[in-house]
Amino acid sequence: MRLNIVIGGRAGQGINLVSKIVSSVLTQQGYFTFNYRDYPSIIRGGHNFNVLSISDEKIESHESTIDGIVAMDDLTMEVHKKELKKSGFIIKPDSFLEFGINLNVALAAALMKILGIKKDVLNDEIKQSIKKNVEDALKASDAGYASETTKIQLPAPHPNKIRIISGSEAIAEGAANSHIDAYIAYPMTPSTAVLQILASQQEKLGHIVFQPEGEIAVVNSALAVSFAGARTMIGTSGGGFALMNEGISLQGQSEVPLVVYLVSRPGPATGVPTYTSQGDLNLALRAGHGEFPRVVIAPGTPKEAIEKTNEAFYLSEQHGVLSIILSDKHLAESEFSLVEPINKPTKIQIKRKVPGETIIKATSYEHDDIGNTTEDADIAYKNGLKRLKKYEEIKKSCQKFEMIKIHGKKDSKNLIIGWGSTAGAIKDAIKDLDAKFLQVLYIKPLSSEIKKHIEESSNVLLIENNLTGQLGRLIREKTGISVKKRILKFDARPFHSDILKQQIIKELIS
Amino acid sequence: MKKETIDQHDKKLDTKYQISWCPGCPNFRILEAAKLAITSLINQGYKQTDFAMATGIGCHGKIFDYLNISGFYGLHGRAIPTAIGLKLGNPNLNIIAFAGDGDTYSEGLQHFISAGKHNADIALFVHDNQSFSLTTGQPTPTSEKGFKNKIDIHGEKPTNPINPLMLALSSGITFIARANARDPQQTAKIMEQAIKHKGFAFVEIIQDCVVFNVPINNRDKNMYYLDKTPTTKEEAIKLIQEYDYNIGDGKIALGVFWQEQRPTLEDQFPQLQNIIKNKVQGWKGLKR
Numbered sequence: 081m082r083l084n085i086v087i088g089g090r091a092g093q094g095i096n097l098v099s100k101i102v103s104s105v106l107t108q109q110g111y112f113t114f115n116y117r118d119y120p121s122i123i124r125g126g127h128n129f130n131v132l133s134i135s136d137e138k139i140e141s142h143e144s145t146i147d148g149i150v151a152m153d154d155l156t157m158e159v160h161k162k163e164l165k166k167s168g169f170i171i172k173p174d175s176f177l178e179f180g181i182n183l184n185v186a187l188a189a190a191l192m193k194i195l196g197i198k199k200d201v202l203n204d205e206i207k208q209s210i211k212k213n214v215e216d217a218l219k220a221s222d223a224g225y226a227s228e229t230t231k232i233q234l235p236a237p238h239p240n241k242i243r244i245i246s247g248s249e250a251i252a253e254g255a256a257n258s259h260i261d262a263y264i265a266y267p268m269t270p271s272t273a274v275l276q277i278l279a280s281q282q283e284k285l286g287h288i289v290f291q292p293e294g295e296i297a298v299v300n301s302a303l304a305v306s307f308a309g310a311r312t313m314i315g316t317s318g319g320g321f322a323l324m325n326e327g328i329s330l331q332g333q334s335e336v337p338l339v340v341y342l343v344s345r346p347g348p349a350t351g352v353p354t355y356t357s358q359g360d361l362n363l364a365l366r367a368g369h370g371e372f373p374r375v376v377i378a379p380g381t382p383k384e385a386i387e388k389t390n391e392a393f394y395l396s397e398q399h400g401v402l403s404i405i406l407s408d409k410h411l412a413e414s415e416f417s418l419v420e421p422i423n424k425p426t427k428i429q430i431k432r433k434v435p436g437e438t439i440i441k442a443t444s445y446e447h448d449d450i451g452n453t454t455e456d457a458d459i460a461y462k463n464g465l466k467r468l469k470k471y472e473e474i475k476k477s478c479q480k481f482e483m484i485k486i487h488g489k490k491d492s493k494n495l496i497i498g499w500g501s502t503a504g505a506i507k508d509a510i511k512d513l514d515a516k517f518l519q520v521l522y523i524k525p526l527s528s529e530i531k532k533h534i535e536e537s538s539n540v541l542l543i544e545n546n547l548t549g550q551l552g553r554l555i556r557e558k559t560g561i562s563v564k565k566r567i568l569k570f571d572a573r574p575f576h577s578d579i580l581k582q583q584i585i586k587e588l589i590s
Numbered sequence: 591m592k593k594e595t596i597d598q599h600d601k602k603l604d605t606k607y608q609i610s611w612c613p614g615c616p617n618f619r620i621l622e623a624a625k626l627a628i629t630s631l632i633n634q635g636y637k638q639t640d641f642a643m644a645t646g647i648g649c650h651g652k653i654f655d656y657l658n659i660s661g662f663y664g665l666h667g668r669a670i671p672t673a674i675g676l677k678l679g680n681p682n683l684n685i686i687a688f689a690g691d692g693d694t695y696s697e698g699l700q701h702f703i704s705a706g707k708h709n710a711d712i713a714l715f716v717h718d719n720q721s722f723s724l725t726t727g728q729p730t731p732t733s734e735k736g737f738k739n740k741i742d743i744h745g746e747k748p749t750n751p752i753n754p755l756m757l758a759l760s761s762g763i764t765f766i767a768r769a770n771a772r773d774p775q776q777t778a779k780i781m782e783q784a785i786k787h788k789g790f791a792f793v794e795i796i797q798d799c800v801v802f803n804v805p806i807n808n809r810d811k812n813m814y815y816l817d818k819t820p821t822t823k824e825e826a827i828k829l830i831q832e833y834d835y836n837i838g839d840g841k842i843a844l845g846v847f848w849q850e851q852r853p854t855l856e857d858q859f860p861q862l863q864n865i866i867k868n869k870v871q872g873w874k875g876l877k878r
Contacts, residue, residue: 261873262678286878288859290678292671293704300668301675304644307662308679309874326665334662435642435660436680436871443654443663444647452607453655453663 081136081235084143085191086160088129089152091122094184097209098150099130099415101188103244105197105205106134107417110237113244114504115415116142116574121269121354127155134195136235140381140416140504141577147232148194150187169194169231176227182220185210189224196230243418247411247501248273250382250418251315251341254389256285257425261310263289264302269353270409271315271343295320299327299338307336307442309434311393315341318360319350325367328402332372332467334442335400339392343407346572355572356409358500361550364404365524371464373471374402375478376524380503382416384521390425391481397428399474406523408545410574411501475525483522484529492516494588495537497530497563499523499551501574502543508577509584520551531559541588542566545574603628603638607655616771616797620717621653623769624686626778628659631785636684643686644672646693649724650717653688667697670705673712674855680872681856681865684785685712692722695731695754702754705790706762710855713784713791716754717771719799720806720835727802734806734836751835758792759826759848765791766826766848770813771798776844783846789854796842805837816845823848 087098096117103113112135119128131142146163149156149170157170164170171194176186185206192202202225203218210217245253251274255263265275279289292298298314306312316324321342331338344360346352364376375395379385385407392403433440441451446463448454487503488496488510498506499520506517518533520526534540534555542552542563547570549563556562567583569575603625611617632638643661645651646669654663660683664672673687694702694716705714720737722728729739729747732754737747758766765787769777777795784791798807812833820826826848833842856862865876 259878261878283860286861288678288861292674292708293700296668297671297674297701297704300664300671301678304662304664304672304675305679308642308676308683309872310679311873327668330665430874434680434871434874435676436640436683439639439658439660441654441661441663444665445663452605453652
């Protein structure tokens with residue numbers, strides 16, 4: 081069973097509350113939900129919509145054909161009517177306008193009735209979600225609920241213990257699990273959510289959150305905080321990360337541990353700021369002048385985001401290396417149903433000496449063993465070799481973590497390769513297909529297993545949410561193998577799993 | 591991690607590094623003043639290991655290799671955010687930022703202006719020789735009008751210099767002073783006051799450049815020390831503006847022009863108070 085419901089309206093009308101109420105009630109009963117959020121860069125007005133996907137099985141994507149529309153305005157009906165199935169329903173706002181700001185509650189209640197959810201379950205959720213003037217909200221809920229009849233009989237759910245979590249919340253949780261001491265960031269969509277989540281938790285958890293005057297100040301102050309002994313993470317999107325480049329290079333020279341949360345959106349430049357893209361993989365791999373090691377990890381789900389953030393902290397502290405956690409808007413802002421347990425985090429211990437304990441120096445110059453500036457050819461040469469050797473040690477350390485993941489039919493000769501937020505749509509698309517999906521989690525270092533999987537397969541297909549197939553190019557660089565078949569999406573929107581399924585059948589299976 | 595400890599150099603503030611400033615450069619005197627100030631503070635009970643410096647890139651930055659305290663030799667223009675980071679990493683450290691005029695007033699100007707707002711408890715010493723000297727003499731924002739260089743049309747800077755102290759005052763910086771590199775004894779006293787000031791302390795150090803900005807050299811005859819710190823901004827502005835950073839006969843006031851108390855950046859975080867109260871080694875020493 082799979083339903084996709086569009087919930088749309090103007091920015092400021094509260095469509096997210098509808099998604100929240102509905103997904104909260106459904107997941108408590110054991111159904112899985114996935115909520116895709118689509119919004120322009122507008123504070124009030126425009127057209128925002130969510131696609132709330134519902135199933136009795138695990139899902140991590142949304143689809144293109146719609147079973148129902150919850151419309152908070154006429155524009156929503158206009159825009160999404162063509163996606164609606166013939167049997168689909170529309171919940172219109174007209175008869176609930178008297179409820180004012182509780183219009184969203186009335187519409188959520190109408191949807192709950194259509195899905196056959198009991199009224200007391202709904203009302204309990206409303207009391208949980210709405211703290212102010214809950215009586216007014218309940219009146220709206222009553223009216224909405226009474227306006228519809230049950231049209232869809234949901235199958236009996238499995239008894240799942242499900243948590244709704246966004247990619248941003250998962251990154252913040254991974255940082256908290258690592259006992260982060262300092263998070264430093266400057267606001268930039270879609271990285272800002274982590275800044276706000278960690279800021280709201282700072283007194284409770286004990287870390288500090290600092291927003292300085294810009295990204296250049298972010299990276300420079302973060303390296304100094306870390307040098308002084310704090311477990312430190314910074315967060316930004318492509319443009320902000322580009323500003324930080326000289327500081328990223330400073331990490332390479334000073335070898336001060338630093339974790340970067342880089343969450344991409346479509347560029348170039350300001351691009352399409354509130355939408356999604358995997359266009360910044362090359363930036364993550366190459367940013368910063370000079371030659372120095374780094375780690376680039378790309379989680380594809382909230383569980384991976386929690387766990388890989390901890391690994392990023394571990395590797396960074398263990399090796400004095402730059403760890404980049406590469407995400408995108410689609411992973412950051414979509415709301416997933418998390419059901420699997422989270423691996424126990426590795427404890428991040430600061431064993432290095434810090435200022436105050438002794439006299440110790442970090443520097444942007446090439447330097448000798450005690451941090452003195454040098455222009456000596458022998459030392460420059462040795463330090464170069466040291467950086468190479470360090471990367472070999474990092475590669476070894478990464479072996480103990482899951483660097484790739486295989487999904488689907490493990491013995492299939494049809495191989496799909498992808499990374500990051502596309503994992504959800506790919507996994508859902510291949511559920512009944514003869515296909516194996518290799519999800520790349522560690523992009524730098526890249527697992528040597530990838531080559532074996534390619535060589536064992538008859539057909540190989542690359543799927544990326546970008547224009548040029550950046551992972552494909554990296555695989556060619558590292559393995560000499562060029563993956564010719566590609567599905568690339570670069571319209572600033574994520575994949576729909578139903579459309580992707582048809583594309584995969586066409587490219588890979590037929 | 592590189593950077594083994596260097597406390598095997600014993601407790602001296604000197605290092606064994608060979609100094610590479612030009613002969614006669616007033617940076618030698620600024621180093622001397624810094625050592626006098628830190629020594630005086632150590633004699634008052636401060637620990638040498640509790641000092642840490644942040645430096646930018648330029649002639650001034652070489653002080654990093656000559657001063658035996660902890661520190662981060664940062665990027666050009668970024669001494670201030672680096673210093674703020676050190677303080678947030680361990681608020682028990684006494685943080686000194688050494689920076690140049692190109693660093694502070696050109697590449698890193700946004701950090702200087704924002705420093706007044708943050709008011710982190712750090713001391714910034716700007717070695718202002720009114721020239722990008724390590725890159726062979728290009729104009730900086732404080733270079734005098736007519737400054738001879740190879741960039742500006744007709745080889746002379748066409749515009750007036752900025753007055754960094756005015757900028758500091760309007761940016762809300764809570765301690766503003768000017769010192770003379772050629773007078774290390776008095777400069778040390780101002781530095782000591784700046785380090786002790788709870789909040790962001792800015793000391794502009796007037797400095798000759800013996801190679802790339804000779805016309806501004808030897809301004810001692812125009813200099814005098816303030817008797818007391820002004821109590822109103824109007825008075826401070828009047829004294830700050832006596833010197834416009836051009837070459838002339840105007841008086842150059844030295845000393846502390848402005849001091850006020852405001853909550854510091856560290857004060858705003860209850861999370862940092864345990865580190866401060868229990869005098870632990872920053873986050874590393876904190877049981878979490």
